Amino acid sequence: MKVLESRGLLLSLSESIAFHRLPNFETIVVIAKAKGANVYSWDDRRGFLCFARQKRVCIFRHDGHGFLEVKEFRVPDTVKLISWSGENICVGVRKDYIILNAMNGALSEVFSSGKIAPPLVVPLPSGELILGKENIGVLVDQNGKLVQAGRICWSEAPIAVVIQKPYAIALSPRRVEIRSLRVPYPLIQMIVLRDACHLIKSNNAIVVASNNSVYGLFLVPLGAQIVQLTASGEFEEALALCKLLPPKDADLRAARERSIHTRYAHYLFDNGCYEEAMEHFLASQVDITYVLSLYPSIVLPKTTTIPKPEKLMGLSPDDSSGLSDDLETLLPQPSESDENAAFEFKKTSHNTLMALIKYLQKKGYNIVEKAAAEGMEERHGNIPINSAARDMAAILDTALLQALLLTGQPSAALELLKGLNYCDVKICEELLRNGNHYAALLELYKSNSMHRESLKLLHQLVEESKRNQSHAEEFGPEAIIEYLKPLCGTDPMLVLEFSLFVLENRPTQTIELFLSGNIPADMVNAYLKQHAPNMQGRYLELMLAMNENRISANLQNEMVQISLSEVLEWYSELSAQQMWDEKAYSPTRKKLLSALESISGYNPEALLEHLPPDALFEERAILFGKMNQHELALSLYVHKLHVPELALAYCDRVYDSAVHRLPVKSSGNLYLTLLQIYLNPQKTTKYFENSIMNLVSSPNTSTQKVSSVASLKSKVGRKKIASIEGAEDMRISPSNTDTTIEESSEEGGSTIMFDQVLDLLSRRWDRINGAYALKILPRETKLQNLLPFLGPLVKKSSEACRNSSVIKSLRQTENLQVKDELYNQRKAMVKISRDSTCSLCDKKIGTSVFAIYPNGKTLVHFVCFRDSQNKKGVTRGSLLKKR
Numbered sequence: 018m019k020v021l022e023s024r025g026l027l028l029s030l031s032e033s034i035a036f037h038r039l040p041n042f043e044t045i046v047v048i049a050k051a052k053g054a055n056v057y058s059w060d061d062r063r064g065f066l067c068f069a070r071q072k073r074v075c076i077f078r079h080d081g082h083g084f085l086e087v088k089e090f091r092v093p094d095t096v097k098l099i100s101w102s103g104e105n106i107c108v109g110v111r112k113d114y115i116i117l118n119a120m121n122g123a124l125s126e127v128f129s130s131g132k133i134a135p136p137l138v139v140p141l142p143s144g145e146l147i148l149g150k151e152n153i154g155v156l157v158d159q160n161g162k163l164v165q166a167g168r169i170c171w172s173e174a175p176i177a178v179v180i181q182k183p184y185a186i187a188l189s190p191r192r193v194e195i196r197s198l199r200v201p202y203p204l205i206q207m208i209v210l211r212d213a214c215h216l217i218k219s220n221n222a223i224v225v226a227s228n229n230s231v232y233g234l235f236l237v238p239l240g241a242q243i244v245q246l247t248a249s250g251e252f253e254e255a256l257a258l259c260k261l262l263p264p265k266d267a268d269l270r271a272a273r274e275r276s277i278h279t280r281y282a283h284y285l286f287d288n289g290c291y292e293e294a295m296e297h298f299l300a301s302q303v304d305i306t307y308v309l310s311l312y313p314s315i316v317l318p319k320t321t322t323i324p325k326p327e328k329l330m331g332l333s334p335d336d337s338s339g340l341s342d343d344l345e346t347l348l349p350q351p352s353e354s355d356e357n358a359a360f361e362f363k364k365t366s367h368n369t370l371m372a373l374i375k376y377l378q379k380k381g382y383n384i385v386e387k388a389a390a391e392g393m394e395e396r397h398g399n400i401p402i403n404s405a406a407r408d409m410a411a412i413l414d415t416a417l418l419q420a421l422l423l424t425g426q427p428s429a430a431l432e433l434l435k436g437l438n439y440c441d442v443k444i445c446e447e448l449l450r451n452g453n454h455y456a457a458l459l460e461l462y463k464s465n466s467m468h469r470e471s472l473k474l475l476h477q478l479v480e481e482s483k484r485n486q487s488h489a490e491e492f493g494p495e496a497i498i499e500y501l502k503p504l505c506g507t508d509p510m511l512v513l514e515f516s517l518f519v520l521e522n523r524p525t526q527t528i529e530l531f532l533s534g535n536i537p538a539d540m541v542n543a544y545l546k547q548h549a550p551n552m553q554g555r556y557l558e559l560m561l562a563m564n565e566n567r568i569s570a571n572l573q574n575e576m577v578q579i580s581l582s583e584v585l586e587w588y589s590e591l592s593a594q595q596m597w598d599e600k601a602y603s604p605t606r607k608k609l610l611s612a613l614e615s616i617s618g619y620n621p622e623a624l625l626e627h628l629p630p631d632a633l634f635e636e637r638a639i640l641f642g643k644m645n646q647h648e649l650a651l652s653l654y655v656h657k658l659h660v661p662e663l664a665l666a667y668c669d670r671v672y673d674s675a676v677h678r679l680p681v682k683s684s685g686n687l688y689l690t691l692l693q694i695y696l697n698p699q700k701t702t703k704y705f706e707n708s709i710m711n712l713v714s715s716p717n718t719s720t721q722k723v724s725s726v727a728s729l730k731s732k733v734g735r736k737k738i739a740s741i742e743g744a745e746d747m748r749i750s751p752s753n754t755d756t757t758i759e760e761s762s763e764e765g766g767s768t769i770m771f772d773q774v775l776d777l778l779s780r781r782w783d784r785i786n787g788a789y790a791l792k793i794l795p796r797e798t799k800l801q802n803l804l805p806f807l808g809p810l811v812k813k814s815s816e817a818c819r820n821s822s823v824i825k826s827l828r829q830t831e832n833l834q835v836k837d838e839l840y841n842q843r844k845a846m847v848k849i850s851r852d853s854t855c856s857l858c859d860k861k862i863g864t865s866v867f868a869i870y871p872n873g874k875t876l877v878h879f880v881c882f883r884d885s886q887n888k889k890g891v892t893r894g895s896l897l898k899k900r
Contacts, residue, residue: 023061024079030057034068036084046083050075060101067106067119069096074106076119090122100138102146103159109136114148116161127161134174141198142182149175154185169202177216179223181236183257186223188216193225193234199257208234243273252281275301286311291372299379305413312373314423315416316448318408318441370420377417384410388439410439418445427454434460442467455492459500468504472515475500479518494519498526505534512536513544520545520552528559542572554579558608561616573618580609581624581636588632597632599658613639634658642667651691661773664691665780672784688785692777692793695770769795779805783813845873857881 019028020039027037034051037044048068051057057068064079065087072095076087098109106117107127114127114136130136130150137149145164147154152174156167171194175187180198184205187194193208193216215226223234239258246255255277262270278301285294298308309315388410414433418440421430434440434457442465449458455478462471478492497519501512512534520527531541538560545553557576583605591597602610613619613636621640628637634657641650647667654664668687778790787810800807847869853862855878866879877885 019059021059021061024064028057028059028066030054030068034066048077048084050086056096056099058100058106065101065119067099067101069099069108071095074099074108074117076106088119088122090117092117092124098136098138100140100146102140102161103144105159105161107138107146107148107161109138112136114138114161125161127157128155131174137175137178139178139180139185141180147178147185149178154178154187166200169196171196172207176214179216179218181218181223183261186216186234188213188225193223197254197257199254203254243277247277247280250284252277252284256281275303279303289368291369292375295372295376299376305377305380305384305409305416308373308376309412309416312369312416315373315419316444317412318415318444367424370424374417374420374424374426377413377420381410381413381417384413385437385439389437407439411441414438415441415444419448422448422452422454427452427457430454431457431460434464438464440464463500468500468508468511472497472500472511476515476518494522495526498523498530501530502534505530505536509534509536509540510544513541514548517545517549517552520549520556524555524559528556531560538572539569542575554583558612561612570618573616574620574623577609577612577616577619577624580605580612581627584609584633584636585627585629588629592632599632599634610635610639613643617643635663638663638667642671647671647687648690648694651687651694655691655694655770655773661770661776664694665777668781686786688777688781689789689793692774692785692790695774695777696793696795775802775805778803782806782810787814842871847873847876849876855881857885 018030020026021028025039026045027039027042029035029037030051032052033047033049034054034057035044035047048066051068051070054068054070057066059066066077066079066084068075069092072092073089074092074096075089077084078087092108092110092115094110096108096110100107102116104119106119108115108117109130112130112132112135114130116125116127117123118125127148128150130148132151134149134151137147137154139147139149139154141147141156144159145167146157146159147169148157149155152171154169154171154175156164156169158164169185171187171189172192173189175189175194177188179186183198184195185198185202187196190213191209191211193210193213194204195206195208196202196204210225210227210232212227213225213232214228215224217224217226221235225232225234239261243255243258246252246258256274259270259274259277262273278297282294282297282301285291285297295308306317309317384406387406391406418430418433418438421427421433431454440461442461445461446458449455449461455474459471459474462468462474475492475497479494479497482492497515501516501519504512512530513536516527516530519530531538541556542553545556554576557572557579561573561576584603587603587605588597591601621643625637625640628640634653638650638653638658641647641653650667651664654660654667668691671687774794778785782805787807790806794803849862849867851861851863853876854860855862855867856875857877858881860878862876862878868877868879868882869875870877
């Protein structure tokens with residue numbers, strides 16, 4: 018018989034299978050087809066019944082009211098036992114086990130039950146089966162496949178087996194054997210009972226019957242079992258029993274589990290199973306300082322107090338689940354001095370530290386996350402919080418870093434410091450310095466915003482790498498630049514302080530750092546001027562070369578003054594040695610000349626005051642050009658530097674820059690000025706001096722005024738400048754050409770630079786007004802010498818005349834075409850009938866004044882046409898106002 022509690026039925030097998038309603042045992046159905054059945058099995062979850070009679074297996078289903086036949090299958094031999102196995106049925110025939118597929122009747126053999134013992138099938142709560150094979154219980158899954166490590170070895174072949182979780186109870190002729198269902202299925206208890214023949218499971222006990230006796234086996238309270246198992250060192254069994262405690266004692270159960278985990282962890286740790294010990298420490302949820310107390314070599318922050326191992330929760334059999342306090346005796350006892358030394362050595366060994374690392378890494382995520390959340394709360398509330406989570410995170414990270422370094426994992430320590438961490442700076446700094454882990458030390462400083470200390474260390478490492486080539490690849494000037502990049506927006510002064518070294522070694526990259534960090538150029542310049550004046554000019558030059566728009570006029574002027582002071586110092590040294598040569602160009606002077614020509618933000622008048630009167634004429638010429646004093650600049654190129662090519666290049670440069678801003682004729686007058694200088698090379702000094710004085714004192718001039726031309730070392734500049742020959746304050750234009758001719762005739766007896774005149778005319782004939790040039794030339798000039806000038810000029814004039822004639826003819830032809838088209842349009846005829854309507858108002862034209870559009874078809878009233886035009890004008894005017 019079998020009680021079906023979920024359905025309130027009693028199943029009985031006699032001549033047939035019958036179902037009775039409980040509790041009055043009313044028979045509700047008898048399965049006639051089950052007559053002669055010898056075994057059956059009930060699947061309570063699905064309400065399926067299977068039974069066997071001889072060589073047939075039948076399946077019925079309970080639908081809530083009655084039983085319906087589902088399937089019937091044949092098997093090879095008479096069935097001795099039967100049991101549901103998930104969707105399949107396990108059948109015992111002869112000495113073999115067979116799995117029958119309940120859907121299609123397919124059979125698959127499992128194995129034999131042996132020569133002595135009959136087949137034995139025991140279903141487990143997990144859905145697996147225990148199949149008897151002699152004195153071995155073999156565990157198989159629902160398909161008959163062997164379960165790994167699934168063997169229960171009984172002392173002898175059992176007659177029957179029942180399951181009382183978490184135990185399997187087997188009945189043999191001489192004893193009752195109780196084994197755990199946990200691998201490796203250890204023996205729990207042995208009860209000697211001779212001649213027992215029946216084993217039945219009831220609600221609260223196991224009933225064992227012999228020929229003349231009935232025995233009841235009652236389960237010892239779980240609490241007492243847990244105490245006994247723990248006391249005997251069976252921690253795994255004790256933990257398994259804890260999970261069977263009633264749900265109402267969930268909190269108490271969790272506390273007991275933590276206590277057992279802690280004791281088990283100590284046991285494993287003392288026996289060298291460090292990783293397993295850490296797993297149980299993790300499960301016990303003890304404080305990490307409790308675990309770290311096992312590692313004296315790990316130094317913790319001084320604010321941390323290492324707690325003594327807390328009194329583990331006792332287990333008393335007097336409480337609701339029968340736990341006891343007897344486990345206190347299981348705590349590790351203090352060892353003797355010799356043993357203690359060996360024990361300390363073992364704890365600090367590599368294996369213990371590796372286990373600690375895994376433990377801390379598993380604990381770390383939640384602790385660090387909680388500490389970060391408290392930090393965010395503090396920042397948003399602007400209220401300092403006494404954070405226990407951050408203190409705990411500091412302990413964890415500090416210990417983890419030490420363990421990583423002690424086990425030879427500097428790369429893992431570096432990764433730890435690169436992320437969010439709460440390592441104690443003092444402890445970790447000392448440890449990293451002693452171990453020469455400089456990369457990790459830099460990350461430690463960086464993560465704690467100790468940027469000054471980090472940059473000092475980085476600078477020290479770069480210097481050492483330069484001396485002995487150690488860390489050459491890892492720590493170079495580029496490392497300092499990369500470190501400074503994020504600091505540009507937060508601490509620009511610190512960036513400037515530590516950028517002096519890299520500015521000297523990596524100037525371009527440093528300037529890019531300043532630009533990308535948006536550090537104002539004025540701030541950088543002021544800092545360099547005060548702390549590194551030798552780098553100021555270099556910085557301004559690079560800034561100008563990389564991005565001229567980022568340099569203000571004041572900085573451009575200052576850069577030019579720095580370059581000028583260096584050139585003047587060089588000039589003074591050579592002058593003192595009487596070795597000065599106007600055509601000598603040092604790198605500094607080349608740099609000055611380039612800056613004077615390319616930069617437009619400086620003050621040329623102020624720079625002229627510092628130039629020596631008898632040298633640096635090329636610089637003076639450039640400054641005169643910046644002041645639009647082209648005559649003086651050209652005179653210096655021709656009569657002081659004696660380099661006509663520079664004068665011609667100067668004219669070309671001015672012409673090209675003015676061609677888009679001024680009429681070509683106006684910009685071309687500069688070539689006439691140069692021509693005049695070639696034709697009058699012997700102007701008197703007095704006249705030139707008067708021109709300079711007029712230039713300085715003239716209030717209405719359109720050019721900038723030259724305030725002074727004086728040397729830094731003497732005040733006789735006016736006398737020296739006046740020695741420039743042939744220069745005069747005049748502007749060549751059509752209005753003063755006659756005056757020029759008269760002056761030329763007056764100077765007819767002077768030496769003319771005739772070769773330069775002819776060269777200029779031949780090379781720039783297309784930019785010189787030929788008529789005015791001919792008037793300026795001396796009368797004795799031979800026409801043959803002017804052929805290179807007049808030939809292309811006349812040719813160009815002829816082409817221009819011819820082109821103008823063609824254009825005139827084309828325009829006359831176009832005019833005739835327009836007139837012809839006008840005549841044709843006026844000949845057009847328009848027929849107005851009574852049906853003709855206005856295209857605008859749709860009214861008949863009649864005898865009203867009308868207008869016709871150019872297409873010759875669209876007719877409108879003249880009034881409508883005028884009104885439409887007025888509306889268009891108003892609309893266009895409003896749109897213009899909106900714009």
